[in-house]
Every structure is written in structure tokens, then in C-alpha cells.
Amino acid sequence: GAGVSQSPSNKVTEKGKDVELRCDPISGHTALYWYRQSLGQGLEFLIYFQGNSAPDKSGLPSDRFSAERTGGSVSTLTIQRTQQEDSAVYLCASEDRGNTEAFFGQGTRLTVV
């Protein structure tokens, strides 16, 4: 596609439920990032995928968070047993190998009530 697409754009969920957030990167981009942006905070790195390499999961805040990237394209971020502190905007970005410019989606605003 023309840009990075994320869905849903907004998600309200009850505490304790699982949620899945989706990211469609720019076609052909081999690298994909997930970040979390909490109210008034900067971007918190969560996870990074590059091609077929093992992902860098060093930013995932707990084992309730996981992500996968199928076929080197679409990625899903899953949060299990959501907590109120998980409320944030989750941003996805993709990047072409050899070019350090990241292109961002518009994010998914997650609200846990």
C-alpha cells in the first residue's frame, strides 16, 4: 500500500480481555517496529522485526505482550489480560533495509476500562 496501515484506529476493551492490534507495513519494507506512546510520554520501543531474523523483543514490558510477523509482512501485536496501564497509542513503523527512515502508521488508541 501507499503507507503504513494500522487497525483498528481505536479500541476500547475491558480490563482482563485480550486484544490484537494489526499493522500492514509499506510493501517491500523488511523492517517493522512497534512503539507505545502513553499520554504525555515519548515513544517507548516495544519490538523490532527485520526480515527473517529473530525479532528484538527487548522492549516488551511484560510477558502479556507478544508480537508476530507473518510472511515478513503483516504484524500483529497481542496484549493478553489487559490492564489499565496498557492504555496508550500503539504505533507501528516500517523501514526499508539500508535506509534508516521509518514510516509510521497513524496508530491504534487503546483504552482499557
Add this chain to the structure above:
Amino acid sequence: GDSVTQMEGPVTLSEEAFLTINCTYTATGYPSLFWYVQYPGEGLQLLLKATKADDKGSNKGFEATYRKETTSFHLEKGSVQVSDSAVYFCALSEGPGDMRFGAGTRLTVKP
């Protein structure tokens, strides 16, 4: 590890005022430096970048110069407009998978 520190906001200016948003970094190597902008209700988009020392990135009237001696990449604009109201993020990257962001600075420009 590598990190980026940028001035805290919020910053409020009148239209046509001069803007500076400070950004300093720590890095083990020779990173590329970036400014990203997030307009209300939108995702982040690249504003400008510089890939080596003394390079100047510029776009939409904004400029930033990669200063290795002071490890800085301050964002400047000579005359801001209401439409420049946004959150600005300084970032660095030493290679794929290593994009690190500052906390962001919210700019509000009043008519």
C-alpha cells in the same frame, strides 16, 4: 546505551516568533539524526534528517545541524505559523532496528 534528550515542553509561541527546540544525544558510534513531527490526530512523519557531522537537514522552513562536538541537533525555524503546532520528536539511529526517540516537545503557536 544510545539515548536522546530533548527540551521539555510545552512550548507556546506567537505566530512569526523564532523557534528553537534543543536536542542532545549520546551514542557509541556515528548515528543518523532525525526530527519527526506529529500533527494533531496524525501519525509521526519525518521532518528532516542528517546523516553525518556538520550536515544540515531542512524542510518546511525548519533546520537542524548535526553538531558532533556538542552532540546536538537543535531544531530551529525563523518564523513559526499556527499550522506548525504539533509534537516534535528528536531521534537517532545507528542502524537498522536502532531508532531511539526523545520524549517529544509539544509546540503551540497562537495567532
